[in-house]
Amino acid sequence: MRPVLQRCLIAAFASVAGISAAPAASLNHLARDIAELDPQLSTLWPGYWPPGQPFVLYRNGRCVMRSSVAPAADFAAVDTAPDLYAGRCGDARFRGPMVLGEAIAGVEAPAVQISGRRADLDRTATFLLHEAFHDFQSDAFKDADRISTDFGFPLDEDLVRMKLRESSFLLSAADTDDRARQIALVRAAIATRKARLARMPAAAETIEDQYLRYEGTAEYVSMRTRAIVRGSEEPAKYLQDRLKTLSRNMGRTWEYMLRWQGYVTGAAAGLLLDRWEVDWKPHVAAGMPLYAILETASGYSDAEAAALLEASARADVGGVHATARQLVRGDIAAGKALARFERASDFTLSVRTDTEGSATFDTTEMHTIADGVLVMTPSPFNSAIDGVYELSVRARPIRMWNAPDEAPLGEAAPADHGLLRYDIALPKAPAIEGCDAPATRCGAGTRIRARGIDLTLFADHVLEHGENMLVVRPVETSAQAEQVDGED
Structure with a gap:
């Protein structure tokens, strides 16, 4: 199973606003229509979406599964289409926008939530195929690891302009059928990127290549899926629209x-x-960066970099100057998000969890503050580890990060090493049910609730009561902390 932070981030990146969909009665039709696209969808990527690929669409506790293998007894066959089954799926996993990498009714199947008043095959299929591709990547891509978020290099207006030009050059290349112009624009993008990265920390190139490899290829799958559904291709418009949508909360x-x-x-x-x-595609799966493939395919040479950069510097494609000024001077959203968290946290519920599990969330705003710390206000956020806990959060600010796996040389490992930490801002202390307060150890059946949050424990946890804070951590971690204290 994929590390939970990667699962969280991938879920959020692909589903910032979710999709619109039809009433639950139309789930059968959507599932049937997607199943009928198998021959075309199987051409998207080598080995991806084989004929008969299982998947699940769900809404309000109702699931429709497509599977060539009959699921567990709580699902019944749908008479109107082969390999379709309907059933109930009301556990905590299905409160969020997707369930990835897990068995549902005994069948390994990616699942996505269909919500809202409108639905069409276009949006449902692109959402499903994008998310399912992330599961595929975890097995098919060499060295598939978590996407780093530990990067807070300050924005510089000139570097922002360069980055925006790179994107505009590639999108313009995708918008023309002129092969010579395509190559010229791609070379300009490569030269501009090389010059920008030379002025940035080495981590910048690594992180950018990760996003291109994981999210860029998943978006490629979305784009191709949309073309299959519509029977025609409008890639340039699709990409321009997506960039506008995704950039609103940058x-x-x-x-x-x-x-x-x-x-x-x-x-x-x-x-x-x-x-x-x-x-x-095989080269990307094997670990080669997309830009390295573009360099070879376009015949790029560093010898022409100076001329390309001179032309690039004069370009105001897509209004990059105005956009850069707006981003650098006007956008203080990350600081505002942290301030909102601090204002809302008269009391903090801090949940420390193992880094293996399932977590998804929907959010229209998420920010990296420093050292990989994420701040967001999701609706909803759901995290679960089978047999350990289920956590649901709605419309409450969350601060989230991974505790270090290792301590500096010569220092004892921190009590939380290797754990993922969720700090949830609350107006007051939550209620604790099923465990005598102020107990320091609570077992299965304990429920911690407050407005907007619901945490159910299925295994023993330690509760640490502090001033305006309640820490909930696995028993094993607390035992490790006591051992470290004894050694000191």
């Missing part, structure tokens, strides 16, 4: 610049490589 950090633009630039790169008839 935070004032490079991590956000690299993240959102990685979706569309990665998809644009894939589209161009397809047009050039380059067999690029």
Whole structure:
């Protein structure tokens, strides 16, 4: 199973606003229509979406599964279509927008939530195929690891302009059928990127390549899925629209610049490589960065970098000057998000969890503050570890980060090492049910509730009561902490 932080981040990146959908009665029709697209969908990526690929669509506790293997007894066959089954799915996993990498009624199947008043095959299929591709990546991509968020390089207006130009060059290349112009624009993007990265920490290139590899290819799958559903292709418009949508909540950090633009630039790169008839997908799966493949395919040479950069500097494609000024001078969203968390946290519930599990969330705003710390206000957030706990949060600010796995040389490991920490801002202390307060150890059946949060424990946990804070941690971690204290 994928590390939980990666699961969380991938879920959020792909589903910032979720999708609109039809009443529950139409789930059968959507599932049937997606199943009928198998022959075309199986061409999206080698080994991805084989004929008969299981999947689940769910809404309000109702699931419709497509599977060639009959699921558990709580699902019944749908008479109107083969391999379709309907059932109830009311556990905590289904409160969020998706369930990935897990068995549902005994069948390994990616699942996505269909919510809202409107639905169409277009949005449902692109959402499902994007999310399911992340599960595919975890097995098919070499060295598939978590996407780093530990990057807070301050924005510089000139570097922002360069980054925006790179994206515009690639999108413009995707919007023309002129092969020579495509190559010229791609070379300009490569030269601009190289010059920008030379002025940034080495981590910038690593993080950008990660987003291009994981989210860019998943967005490529979305783009191709949409073309299959519609029977025609409008890739340039699709990518431009996606960039506008994803950029609305861009935070004032490079991590956000690299993240959102990685979706569309990665998809644009894939589209161009397809047009050039380059067999690029196996190389990406093996770990080669997309830009390295573009360099080779376009015939880029550093000898022409100076001329390309001179032309790039004169370009105001997409209004990059105005956009850069707005991002650098006007966007203080990350600081505001942290301030909102602090104002809302008269009491903090701090849940420390193992880094293996399932977590998903929907949010229209998420910010990296420093050292990989994320601040957001999700609706909803759901995290669960089978047999350990279920946590549901709605409309309450959350601060989230991974505790260090190792301590500095010569120092004892921290009590939370290797754990994921969720700090949830509350107006007052939560109620504790099923365990005598102020107990320091509570077992299965304990429920911790407050407005907007619900935490149920299925195994023994230690509760640490502090001033305006309640810490809930696994018993094993507390035992490790006591051992470290004894050694000191």
